Amino acid sequence: MSARHIPIVICQNCALYNTARVLGLESPDCSTLDQVVIRNHPIDRGQRLFSAGDPVRYLYLVHSGSCISYQAGEPPKVMSFYLPGEIVGIEDIGESHHSHTAVALENGSLCQLDFTHLDASLSPEELIRVQRYLLQAAALHARQLQQERLVTGLPSAEQRVAAFLLNLGQRFQAHGLPALAYRLPMSREEIADYLGLAPETVIRILKKLGSRGLVSIRTRQVEILPPPALERLSAA
Amino acid sequence: MSARHIPIVICQNCALYNTARVLGLESPDCSTLDQVVIRNHPIDRGQRLFSAGDPVRYLYLVHSGSCISYQAGEPPKVMSFYLPGEIVGIEDIGESHHSHTAVALENGSLCQLDFTHLDASLSPEELIRVQRYLLQAAALHARQLQQERLVTGLPSAEQRVAAFLLNLGQRFQAHGLPALAYRLPMSREEIADYLGLAPETVIRILKKLGSRGLVSIRTRQVEILPPPALERLSAA
DNA sequence: CGGTATTTTGAATCGTTTCAATGGAGGTGG
DNA sequence: CCACCTCCATTGAAACGATTCAAAATACCG
Secondary structure: OOOOOOOOOOOOOOHHHHHHHHOOOOOOOOOOHHHOEEEEEEEOOOOEEEOOOOEOOEEEEEEEOOEEEEEOOOOOEEEEEEOOOOEEOHHHOOOOEOOEEEEEOOOEEEEEEEOOOHHHHOOHHHHHHHHHHHHHHHHHHHHHHHHHHHHHOOOOHHHHHHHHHHHHHHHHHOOOOOOOEEEOOOOHHHHHHHHOOOHHHHHHHHHHHHHOOOEEEEOOEEEEOOOOOHHHHHHO | OOOOOOOOOOOOOOHHHHHHHHOOOOOOOOOOHHHOEEEEEEEOOOOEEEOOOOEOOEEEEEEEOOEEEEEOOOOOEEEEEEOOOOEEOHHHOOOOEOOEEEEEOOOEEEEEEEOOOHHHHOOHHHHHHHHHHHHHHHHHHHHHHHHHHHHHOOOOHHHHHHHHHHHHHHHHHOOOOOOOEEEOOOOHHHHHHHHOOOHHHHHHHHHHHHHOOOEEEEOOEEEEOOOOOHHHHHHO
8 A cells, every 4th residue: 555646548549558557557468357347448529438237347447538427317417527537336335235327428448347356367476466456546535526516615606617617627637638638528507517606607607708708618628828827716 | 336335324322233234244353454444533523524535544434423525725615415324525535635625513433444454454355345335325325315416406596495304304314314304414604605595595584484384394304394395395 | 500602593795507509629420 | 703592600689597794503523
């Protein structure tokens, strides 16, 4: 547990390298890994990774594209968004069945890891390394969820939207993508549901932030204009 | 990783039993554990577990009492509450320094685990068990944070307060305490900060829920009156 | 039993939602 | 490649809900 954080490396052209790094296993002999990992699993917009009630078996690393998860219930509420480099399903380790449904927001590809037979497939040394990686990934995920809770816990709609844009940027940046220019993978309505606002409020605030010169919003294309005075807003 | 969830057992009179169960190590020989665990660490209201910037070294299991954590910054924002049976600091595994400050809300006691030398102190078999426990605990923590994010992501103040009361109850219940009758460890202002509301709004809504017969609030003593029609409110 | 911090109350202001209707983007098939 | 169609994004005005500020009452600590 004394090892430092192992970053998730996104390597668009080399799924094997990516997978090995993800698992902290860089040895050339990856035959054991092939028992538990499917690399470069393509997925279409709208397709489900898993549904509420399904048995828990796989983790998914988002390689390209992005995903959304919904809480079971009627109407289904937006629970989380998953950007490239992030892991879907790690929060369900230890549960027998998923309590939420995960869906692809765009066409993209995933890396799929079967973690139900790690003990049988890996040597003790490998298992320790993989467990350590998963523990660090779960802890990182928890920190990220705390950040997200702080975003939705802000008092005003303006602060929530500003902090949401910054949070997405930070998460893109954490995996080597630009923090200040990106494309929103989700609709205004999904943002609104996530933040506990009306869709119209999200729209009006995006417009207001734009007219103040803090961001440039062209439908789904976001640019956070430096210097990011947006940060002062989300702090307050 | 195929093992089912290991519940955290709260045993008020037997710290050793508690600790062994927590670590998934029930063998009578606990000499190795004594290198990494301090059992029954008493703590006073207002005392800090750690501050933002401190090196990350310990996890704390809340044995009795409760804790709060604040995001670094001015003014400091309420990040999380930690109830009996919950783990403080697990989200910082993999980080070198804490990014938030944890403080005891009441007099109580903690179980302290040094996880920086687990590799050196434990055998491979023990390490695998402890890592598996920590991974499941981190995943559980992430699920809990997702629930909390859903609470603060609700659209109206009334839904947020109702869901907050239910969420606390569920968390007490998960560790053997009553879900429908408990004492709030935190102030109205801390609830308000956490939920992104004004303290007066929290007070007024608690009163409104009381006058509708959904709960009984006497300062900090909460009773959720069955049948919990409160749940319908937080769903909507 | 004091003193202090927290909780509660009230009334005016401000922000957010709601509802209904228009405008624009993207996707599909001719 | 264009026309169509549908879904998503946007706008405006009225109604509602939450916040603010100031002040009083109550709980709690030592």
